[in-house]
Amino acid sequence: MGLEKVRFGLIGLGNIGTTHYRYFPKLKGAELTAVCDVDEARFEGIDDTIERFKNYQEMYDSGLVDAVIIGTPHVFHPEMAIAAFEAGLHVILEKPVAITGREARAINAAYKDSNVIFAAMFQMRTNPVFHKIKELLQDGTLGGVRRVSWIITDWFRTQSYYDSGGWRGNWTGEGGGVLMNQCPHNLDLFQWLFGLPKRLTSLVYLGKWHDITVEDDVSVLMELEGGATASFITTTADTPGTNRLEIAAENGKLVLENGRLIFYRMPDSVQTILETSTEGFYAAKPEKVELSVETRSHGHMYITQNVVDAIKGKADLLSPGTEGLKSVQLANAVLLAGLKNKSVTLPVCEAEFDALLEELREKERKNAPEKAFDWDKYLKDLQA
Numbered sequence: 001m002g003l004e005k006v007r008f009g010l011i012g013l014g015n016i017g018t019t020h021y022r023y024f025p026k027l028k029g030a031e032l033t034a035v036c037d038v039d040e041a042r043f044e045g046i047d048d049t050i051e052r053f054k055n056y057q058e059m060y061d062s063g064l065v066d067a068v069i070i071g072t073p074h075v076f077h078p079e080m081a082i083a084a085f086e087a088g089l090h091v092i093l094e095k096p097v098a099i100t101g102r103e104a105r106a107i108n109a110a111y112k113d114s115n116v117i118f119a120a121m122f123q124m125r126t127n128p129v130f131h132k133i134k135e136l137l138q139d140g141t142l143g144g145v146r147r148v149s150w151i152i153t154d155w156f157r158t159q160s161y162y163d164s165g166g167w168r169g170n171w172t173g174e175g176g177g178v179l180m181n182q183c184p185h186n187l188d189l190f191q192w193l194f195g196l197p198k199r200l201t202s203l204v205y206l207g208k209w210h211d212i213t214v215e216d217d218v219s220v221l222m223e224l225e226g227g228a229t230a231s232f233i234t235t236t237a238d239t240p241g242t243n244r245l246e247i248a249a250e251n252g253k254l255v256l257e258n259g260r261l262i263f264y265r266m267p268d269s270v271q272t273i274l275e276t277s278t279e280g281f282y283a284a285k286p287e288k289v290e291l292s293v294e295t296r297s298h299g300h301m302y303i304t305q306n307v308v309d310a311i312k313g314k315a316d317l318l319s320p321g322t323e324g325l326k327s328v329q330l331a332n333a334v335l336l337a338g339l340k341n342k343s344v345t346l347p348v349c350e351a352e353f354d355a356l357l358e359e360l361r362e363k364e365r366k367n368a369p370e371k372a373f374d375w376d377k378y379l380k381d382l383q384a
């Protein structure tokens, strides 16, 4: 594609759709030519020059768009992404790319032979601090990883948040809780930095603090390739919360917390000290190195601009869509381990996870029908 602008269509004009809508005028080399939402009320405030569609397939077939941003509830991500590839459109897909590994693989399979760009909206990947951490892991500064501990309890959500939309906080609508809605970003960064774990076990609590049927309190223990262990703790119920990533490695400890990245560099390899020091109660005196690096995510617009540049052949993708599969597989494995009370090896058995999800949806319909969500009725009511 040459100098002409990439024409975008935006599907879903809710919370995130509104964020995407607002930054469009600031993008270079792109324009918003169409929007789509099943709910007509969402078109209020949309510029008159932008075409409106209630049906995404009609927007795909209109010839008005070269690319789409899919910002609808997760349930619709697979069908909308797959149809976009079939229509030859570039795709930016909101997180999570899908609810199950099987669906995410189906998206990737549909993408495989299409000649388009596919990105996932993992805007936290635009935060320079995570690129710095990856560099320190790869260039040998940290040495081999011994232990990773990530506490991410700053995703506090109130009951009114869950009550704000019928599809939230239940298995039929959202397909999961904190792992499916808030944590996909952290799970993506985790796998991007450390790879998918070999095996894991977890404690998963459903509606422990909120009146919801999905998980709102999760603690995971993992074994990584190479033998390091990792813990990942999250909830939507603690405030003030914590976001602390600590990497204990061969050459010292790296800590990211409160916007600061600090490396506690040891004078020698930790294992060498452990094996050779004559001090039984060795008191570490590491050199404290504060690394000056920006710790703010550059956000959604940055990912979309990167996709525009990639379409024009001027940039590599920061967040390839096919990688969205991995955080879905990780979330599925954590749920399976916690709810079946067992250790799970990755990649997770898809049939087993799909059966678990169906069981949870069935139980929800039976025991908490007021929480279950009916997408067919929702769409019919909006279109009536």
Ligand SMILES: NC(=O)c1ccc[n+]([C@@H]2O[C@H](COP(=O)([O-])OP(=O)(O)OC[C@H]3O[C@@H](n4cnc5c(N)ncnc54)[C@H](O)[C@@H]3O)[C@@H](O)[C@H]2O)c1
Binding pocket: 011, 012, 013, 014, 015, 016, 017, 036, 037, 038, 039, 042, 054, 056, 071, 072, 073, 074, 076, 094, 095, 096, 121, 122, 123, 165, 181
């Ligand atoms: N990247 C991020 O930081 C981020 C932040 C928030 C939400 N999200 C993701 O964005 C997605 C949407 O979340 P939200 O909070 O904006 O939800 P929302 O409920 O506020 O908005 C969803 C919109 O989609 C529309 N919609 C529903 N079904 C549709 C269909 N079949 N066709 C067309 N339009 C349809 C609804 O009418 C609504 O306007 C979710 O997958 C969520 O995880 C990502």
